[in-house]
Amino acid sequence: MLDIDAIRSDPQRVREALRAKGAGDPSLVDTLLEVDEERRATITELQETQARQNDLSSEIGALKREGKDEEAQARIEETSRLKEKIQELEDRVDDVKARQRDLLLKIPNVPHPSVPVGASEEDNEVEDTIGEKPAFDFEPAPHWELADTHDLVDFERGAKVTGSGFPFYTGRGARLQRALLNFFLDRARDRGYKEMQPPKFINPESAEGTGQLPDKDDLMYRIPRDDFFPIPTGEVPMTNFHRDEILDVDDLPLKYCAYSPCWRREAGSYGADVRGLNRLHEFDKVELVQIVHPDDSYRALDALLDDAESALDALGLPYRRLLMCTGDMGFTQAKKYDLEVWSAGQEKWLEVSSVSTFEAFQARRMQIRYRPEPEARTRLVHTLNGSGLAFPRVLAALLENNQTADGRIRLPDPLREYAGFDWIE
RNA sequence: GGAGGGGUGACCGAGUGGUCGAAGGUGCUCGCCUGGAAAGCGAGUGUGCCGUUCUACGGUACCGAGGGUUCGAAUCCCUCCCCCUCCGCCA
Structure with missing residues (x-):
């Protein structure tokens, strides 16, 4: 607002x-x-x-x-x-x-002057491409084939038990998910984020606070009997943590990280990109949230971006950074970057992180304020968030990019200790 | 789910129909005192909105939320939410 x-x-x-x-x-x-x-x-x-x-x-x-x-x-x-x-x-x-x-x-946030004007994703700017795409002397398989071969993900039984888009992770697939969870959370904590475990349901006030309501109503699942929504992202409970509070200026910036599952209806999005782990109704993510002094907003955005990118660097995954144009950036954001990881088996880029600042747009709805100095008038904080990172597409890229000619998959070094194994074979 | 108790400012806490945005205390800010500090003393210190003006002032609303009674509600009545204690159930 x-x-x-x-x-x-x-x-x-x-x-x-x-x-x-x-x-x-x-x-x-x-x-x-x-x-x-x-x-x-x-x-x-x-x-x-x-x-x-x-x-x-x-x-x-x-x-x-x-x-x-x-x-x-x-x-x-x-x-x-x-x-x-x-x-x-x-x-x-x-x-x-x-x-x-x-x-x-109904009025969206005003884009920052540095945001390119454009109508659609065609107009997003690729700012940088980091890392080398892996070269293969064979045809790399897509992750759903690798997952099937090695019994890592069971899509069919997930569909039976719940529905399409709700997979089981099995055996080493499940362990890999758990490894990612700990790996990402430990990294975030090392970078100064306080670890949280938020509730996974939110009430309508919280959904409106971060901007899921009223404009993105059909994004979320709904539990009508109790008037709750399963969270579409950890951003919602984490940012609403300080709703209706006046913060101590000395406590800023507040940096929080949390693992959480995310539920999204993805209504009307059935198309070519829904195979395997590309687009799910339930997925896991580590989310980074910052509540900052308005003067530090854009410095914090750069830092948050670096926090997310460094995780991809550590995993050795090639990725590119997109600066989103005005037409593709969403209602609530003032500036937004997407990080897309290269998926060798599908030969395409997969979004694994979205890093945004909302300036005071969310803070105004949530009435999160601070007092610049004793007895001064309160001012609104700025809020930011970014994924760090979303698990399924990271898993997809890890499997596809690290496969060998003999059908094995090599784990990147930093993940080996977390997973408890070095190879999937 | 049942029974009882309670929600007042940054915090504690008083206030059962009018002069109450709210005593007192703590904290915080400024000043005095001091070589410096503590203690002490004095003054100040809620949020939103509307208006004037140009930054202080005036008005208005807000004592969990909403509604009602009344000329007038923090105070009385109704509904809801939340917290605490005990019982029940339960991972």
């Missing part, structure tokens, strides 16, 4: 953001400004009426104490009339506030 005062003082900037993100009709801004005008006028009228009523009420109290009941009675009659007016004005204020909020929730 953007700051209404900022929109009022520079509406053109917001119209341009709407256009650049392809996120709606720029005239939305003008509608919003009209509603804002109405809201402020109505509030002023309400408050003036309330002030009059408060004056009368304290006069009534004073008169009654002095025993001047007749004079008090005249004022009581006047306040009775004011009461109706106040009720009506309160209703109007509630209504206009709700309308303004609905409009504000």
